[in-house]
Amino acid sequence: MEVLIVVPKGFDRFAQNENLLLYERLMKLLHDESPERGPLAGRQLIAGQGLSQEQVSHAWFVGISKGLLQEFKHWHTWRGKRLAAKPLVHKHRPENTLISVPEVAQDGGFIADLMLDDRNELMLDHLTGQHVQGMVLTEACRQMFLAVTERFCLEDYQAPKRYFVINTMTMRFQAFAFPLPAQIRYHVLEQKKLRADRVWFHADMNIYQGGAVVAGMEVKFTVFDDVLITQKENQLAASVVQQYVNELGMLNAQSDVTDDVSAFLSNQATASCPEQALL
Structure with a gap:
């Protein structure tokens, strides 16, 4: 057939x-x-x-x-994997999830399937209609390191909710990827528990399609206790807001001085040329 x-x-x-x-x-x-x-x-x-x-x-x-039993016999051939859930990829909407649930690979690494949805937030615009754009592959790799870490690498980490901070992220593109089956193969290169509330990772991954590497990512990131990092984030946000408020306040002060000078010069001009006031 x-x-x-x-x-x-x-x-x-x-x-x-x-x-x-x-x-x-x-x-x-x-x-x-x-x-x-x-x-x-x-x-x-x-x-x-x-x-x-x-x-x-x-x-x-x-x-x-409609009676097309034979025609649809293998319809689900590429749909056998389960989509990674929100706690693994940190996405609320399922159409924005780009990978299957990661599994342990035979080589000791981890593997997941690329899973595209035409309604994905990164696919709503700037499509060539032919290949899968690079930002989609980048996001798939990001979801991969989140999912693998959440599922396999934090058994001894007590924080119930984690916050991931990317330190460095380098993307490699070697060939076009197309809307056909593709797999992400992931390896943890190094893992360190820096403190009780944080763990550091160095990882690398490749995206395979048709037996060849089409893209890859090297990433270093730190996992924090969400409570502690959220407090720090809130402090930084307030500090930056205050910085810009202060700058705007200085602009207002400068504007007031400029207005005073303009008014003074205008009064001086009127006083020196009184006949102009009668025009």
């Missing part, structure tokens, strides 16, 4: 390649009077990257109800 990979309209240029189909076109064909005898018949349909879980489920139910 010929394979058709289904992607959302955000990747419309990519969908012009062979063996690809836009989701909107799929749904139109499914709602035709006799889809079992149409262009979808005898095709193997695969849910590609960028589709929401709602879209995947809706297309499957419609397809099955």
